[in-house]
Amino acid sequence: MSDFYLLPLDELRRHKSEKWRAFPADVLPLPVAEMDFPVAEPIRRTLLEMVNNSDLGYLGSIPEMGEAFSTFATRRFGWTPDPAQIRIAADVGVGIVETLRVITKAGDKIMINSPVYPNFWTWATETRLEIVDVPLTFDEVEINGSPWILDWDGIESAYKSGIKVHLICNPHNPLGRVYTKAELERLVELATAHGVIIISDEIHAPLTFSEQRFTPFLSLGPAACAVGITVTAASKGWNIAGLKCAIIITQDATMHARLDAIAPATHYRASLLGAFATVAAFKEGEPWLDALMVQLDSNRRLVEELLATHLPLAKSHLPHCSYLSWIDFGGYEIGAEPHSHLVENAKVAFVPGARFGEKFANFVRLNFATSPAILEEAITRVARTLH
Ligand SMILES: Cc1ncc(COP(=O)(O)O)c(C=O)c1O
Incomplete structure (x- = not known):
């Protein structure tokens, strides 16, 4: 259902929520667990x-x-x-x-x-x-x-x-x-x-x-x-x-x-x-949820494909729920805090792995509840800075 990825980037940038306020305009924000899709009609109506x-x-x-x-x-x-x-x-x-x-x-x-x-x-x-x-x-x-x-x-x-x-x-x-x-x-x-x-x-x-x-x-x-x-x-x-x-x-x-x-x-x-x-x-809200899951299913597979193509040393697994990819950047020599390197150099923001446990500093969490175009842009930006 195409409605799920039609919110254009300039409209998203006007959102008042944390995800779209936390970073400067040249950064693609893929951290906070919010989705970039229009809210379900029954909720809006209510x-x-x-x-x-x-x-x-x-x-x-x-x-x-x-x-x-x-x-x-x-x-x-x-x-x-x-x-x-x-x-x-x-x-x-x-x-x-x-x-x-x-x-x-x-x-x-x-x-x-x-x-x-x-x-x-x-x-x-x-x-x-x-x-x-x-x-x-x-x-x-x-x-x-x-x-x-x-x-x-x-x-x-x-x-x-x-x-x-x-x-x-x-x-x-x-x-x-x-x-x-x-x-x-x-x-x-x-x-x-x-x-x-x-x-x-x-x-x-x-x-x-x-x-x-x-x-x-x-x-x-x-x-x-x-x-x-x-x-x-x-x-x-x-x-x-x-x-x-x-x-x-x-x-x-x-x-x-x-x-x-x-x-x-x-x-x-x-x-x-x-x-x-x-x-x-x-x-x-279930019809909306079912349509959402079709979009998220396609997005989770897209992330895996983009990673395999552009970032072969990054390790992750297809998630079985939600819209979060957990990616190990340990194969790349980008310091102890991959998220800092990536936000500074690639202008893409993730959640730092260390926030989920001190052993996991090599990881970042990516939120794929956004448009395929944004995911593609984010992962190719990251790849450009690592090769
Ligand atoms: C596992 C888990 N629990 C709770 C929350 C936050 O829920 P709330 O905003 O209702 O406190 C999140 C948000 O991402 C979450 O992932």
């Missing part, structure tokens, strides 16, 4: 109606949210969560931080698995938790089409040493990895045995490519629901992060009751526009 009706007050009761998400999850993932156990927060970050505040105390240990979305560190620091990083390992023997493997021995021995919460990113940013049902079941088993709570950040789930099956953590049955909490949003899938709304999901009476300690204000600190745009996305 927002315009509310603005035209001067309906811009506080967020109150919104039974539509639980119902819309549950129906979406049934259609998309074959999982029907109980809408009564769905709470609202301003964004996924707030949802996770407010959850951590009520299930941990300062000094508790939280496990993350790098390379991972940089805010996994900041959320843990904000809640004064001790971070235990058990990095994914790289193995030529792929699991589920990805060479990035969970370090089971490392996870188990850390669990034994007293982890309170394990924050997982599924599907995974920046690896584009979708955890298998078997992997998640193994985590449930270990978490149950060692009294660990698993928070599953599923914000990228709507963006799973069709060759993969995304397994919602809480769809795994009562044992998973007893140890699990999911935080997700429509903000990544439908590109509405600026509208500020996310959901926190439990599916177990005891876990649900534990989260009753979350401050009631967490609900109305989300935005009214964001909440109703989210309902519109879950309820009516």
Whole structure:
């Protein structure tokens, strides 16, 4: 669907969002996880109606949210969560931080698995938790089409040493990895045995490519629901992060009751526009999402082709979700911080790999939710500076 790449560069440069304000005009920005495509019609219609009706007050009761998400999850993932156990927060970050505040105390240990979305560190620091990083390992023997493997021995021995919460990113940013049902079941088993709570950040789930099956953590049955909490949003899938709304999901009476300690204000600190745009996305946004995935599928393959042709020493793998390529520039002699070299010399901006974990300084993250023309220009610009 061509609509997805019709936003012209000069129009994008007038955008007020971070992606288009962070760099000078001669830099092509491929960092921040926002998409350069027009917003879905049902969302635009909802927002315009509310603005035209001067309906811009506080967020109150919104039974539509639980119902819309549950129906979406049934259609998309074959999982029907109980809408009564769905709470609202301003964004996924707030949802996770407010959850951590009520299930941990300062000094508790939280496990993350790098390379991972940089805010996994900041959320843990904000809640004064001790971070235990058990990095994914790289193995030529792929699991589920990805060479990035969970370090089971490392996870188990850390669990034994007293982890309170394990924050997982599924599907995974920046690896584009979708955890298998078997992997998640193994985590449930270990978490149950060692009294660990698993928070599953599923914000990228709507963006799973069709060759993969995304397994919602809480769809795994009562044992998973007893140890699990999911935080997700429509903000990544439908590109509405600026509208500020996310959901926190439990599916177990005891876990649900534990989260009753979350401050009631967490609900109305989300935005009214964001909440109703989210309902519109879950309820009516799937045709747009399906068309988006066709474009993203073509873009992820284009990135791999462009890299193979123009940057043969750069290593990456076809992602199975979302719009992020994780690229190892270690084969090129461009210093300890490839992103700095590339933004200065090629005038293309990526996210530095070190933000996802200190071991990953050779990497950059590329956002391919843009036009094929911009991707081609970016990668050929980079190639020109490296040869
Ligand atoms: C894994 C993950 N979680 C959360 C977020 C941010 O979500 P929010 O803006 O709702 O806090 C992102 C943004 O890219 C992300 O990749």
